[in-house]
Amino acid sequence: MTIQFERRTDRPDAAGRCAIHLRAYFDGQRLRFATRERCFATEWNADKGCFKKSFPGYQDANDYLQALTERLQSRYRYLRTEGLPITVEALKAVLQPPAQAPTVVVETPPLLLDLYADYQAALQARGNLKQSLVSVGNTRAHLQGFEKSLRRKLVVADYDVAMHDRFLAYLRQKRQLAQNTVCKSVKHLKAFLRYVREDRKMPTAIESREMKVQWAEVDKVYLTATELAALESALLPSTLVATRDAFLFCCYTGLRHSDLHELNTANVQEWDGSRVLRLTQTKTRTAVSIYLTPPAAALLDKYAGTRAKLLPAFTNQAMNRNLKQITKLAGLRQAVETVSVEGGKVVKRQQPKHDLVTMHTARHTFAVLSLMRGLPVAVLQKVLGHAKIQTTMIYAKIVEDFQHQEMRRVWEGGNTPAPALALVNPVCQIEAAA
Template structure:
């Protein structure tokens, strides 16, 4: 009996509960309502379960990867392979960051600085969620700063886009993926928005210009995109496509994995060394607009961003644009000095 009482006492101690004679007695008799402290893995699992209904599979997959890192870290560091929320502190957060950085899940594929920060960002979101649920009253991330490394975003030049457009592929699947990619370069739409685009989302305005009226699947933000002639010609090509008509969409379906595989083949065939992705297509769209004098506020609206700082990542002020701006400035200055010329 004494041993059982001591075990209940230690159990309450481990769970950081208020230890009183009454609490020990109730635990021993199996009575009373002892509130069990939430553990980190328990909270992370519950978060993923509840968010699965609102987050896309690609996002959820990243949370599962972070959870895997966390379980490995806890197993190596704590005997029980878990930790109660109240024990979380800055030292734990820093140690987990170091573990992610130095212990790759896949051999020979360590996390980059930004990859590590993405894992820390997801953990931070789960901890913030736990704080909102009143399971944790002091946030261990209060003094922690996410440090993403700013990197230059790549994009295609006009010559590279033309090279892809003009290349004719014998394989129908390659040709379809090429058209999807080029369409993204001229509209800024993501793969998931493109593949789910339906004919009723395309309509002319009062001036006769055709527009895409849609909501971004990622953020559900309204995006209205006026269609350029290059994009219109691609739409016309798929107007009576049997596979597209069968699914009542603008384009036939190709999985994201297959699209990425085909884009590698397209890059090799055209002789482009850049890594072709739909993110690259969006970067290209933003850069082309910027190069041709479209204001950054308009680009923000076309890309469906909530913050202008996000748009600035896509919009490169390349040397050619700097040169064009300086030429225009020089002409204006020359006109001021010589108004009669």
């Protein structure tokens, strides 16, 4: 038996590729078989009867031609040995592809990260704020890194209690994230799995109650009345004055940087011969009303008509960098102990206070000084826009000066009335209740 492969040039396809045929000669008979392979002339070695390296997947294609040769020769020898008729039909049958069994479609479960992407899209469609979506996206980035460390893709059924513990270990040990950052990722995971169960009607391998985490109490840095006064009177380079003024305004009103950045003339309204700020907070979409004390009003007047915004507001990162220099020049060098958990150990560090001050320190300062001046916690809750009074109560726990003064009054001064703190440098006030 002689077997050859040839490129038929009589019937090229639209692209110019021609079919490859098998020709076999045996016992005075001739067999021709279409291999279903096609190629260009530059991809075929006519002398050797095989594909050139320029043909995509040439090795697999040549292996296929070799397999056809071996099957045909094996069949020819078998028929000859058994004394059976050797016909073209008998040999061609061995070259035909085997009949395929009915295709069974097996539904592949969606990947965990694909479902998480659907969850992000659903949150965006439902009107979640950009800041919240960024935090949700950070958790997805952590999951991607976790999958990369596992060297495999996860489906929802893979994420059980054991896998959750491995994810926590990855966040703490490999990424070395702080406890509250880990807690934030767990919070987003809980919401995501609830979306999978309730919205997508898919079973999950872990329940929310099995994903418990303990939020760490973080010491809130704030300025004392003395430090605030030092900041107000500090001599600064002209390039830093605008940042200092914006920070002071937040100390007088409790505004976040995001709200300061969006202030415009429509937010300033008349009230009982004075002015108040009325705005909807960017973070919580809560409406608040804040009385502008004389120092706060003076800062508005200082920048009135000089810019599109009511007050100078650069990016949060730029203002935080400036604040480190400003508070250092103002003499805020007192050592502050910071406590963190690293590698399962409690780590304490001493840092100068000016290294810890950020724009959000202004909001803490307003809250603490307001409580020290006797502002009721329930009223402070309304000014800060907190949905729960428990959030505001955190500030009540850190008013150490007030605690010390009360203890000194009780233990050393008998029934001496407490000092009238509300009369000292009254920069943190609010609009009176209607």
